[in-house]
Amino acid sequence: MSSSKFPDKAADLSSPAAIPPRERIVSSAADLFRKFGIRGIGVDAIAEAAQTNKMTLYRKFGSKDELLCATLRQVTQRAGAIWDELERDFAGDAAAQLKRWVEFQVDRLEQEPGGCDLANAAVELRDSDHPAHAVVQEFKNSQRNRLAAVCEAAGSSNPELLADTLSLLLEGARVSVQTSGPEGSSRRFRESCEATIAAFSTK
Structure with a gap:
């Protein structure tokens, strides 16, 4: 069994999980900021929408x-x-x-x-x-x-x-x-x- 958190999606090049984490995070953050405002959304929600975690988010972006x-x-x-x-x-x-x-x-x-x-x-x-x-x-x-x-x-x-x-x-x-x-x-x-x-x- 694959150890990937998203094994099925990762195998599909058209799925969000096939996009590099940094790109997914930026794209998801932009959509959420636009919808809820900058102050109205936190990093937990961004990480979830980007199908990643806070550790990866903060590794890619310091804040x-x-x-x-x-x-x-x-x-x-x-x-x-x-x-x-x-x-x-x-x-x-x-x-x-x-x-x-x-x-x-x-x-x-x-x-x-x-x-x-x-x-x-x-x-x-x-x-x-x-x-x-x-x-x-x-x-x-x-x-x-x-x-x-x-x-x-x-x-x-x-x-x-x-x-x-x-x-x-x-x-x-x-x-x-x-x-x-x-x-x-x-x-x-x-x-x-x-x-x-x-x-x-x-x-």
């Missing part, structure tokens, strides 16, 4: 805070991939990249009614010295800077201000979805962005 930062970095990797997609699909056409960025964010608003995981974490963790805040701030700033670069390449009259305005529209739309639902002000996100981009156009 719950470290695990949280790992889940947020996973989110940044997925969200940051949009820029690779834009450059690949619309090489040399910054205006098309900017238009696709808006469409991408519209899709995310519809698919992620719970809002941005990073922004939610920053709001829940009021202590500005928490290590997660550094992860959130670095990502948000890098996204804004990438957006400003696209705005500049697209010929905006004031790319820095346009990038900041679009970023504010996005963050506001995410909050609106949570407070007012999809029929609230967030439904105007696309046209608000289009009007703003047009206002900064030099053509």
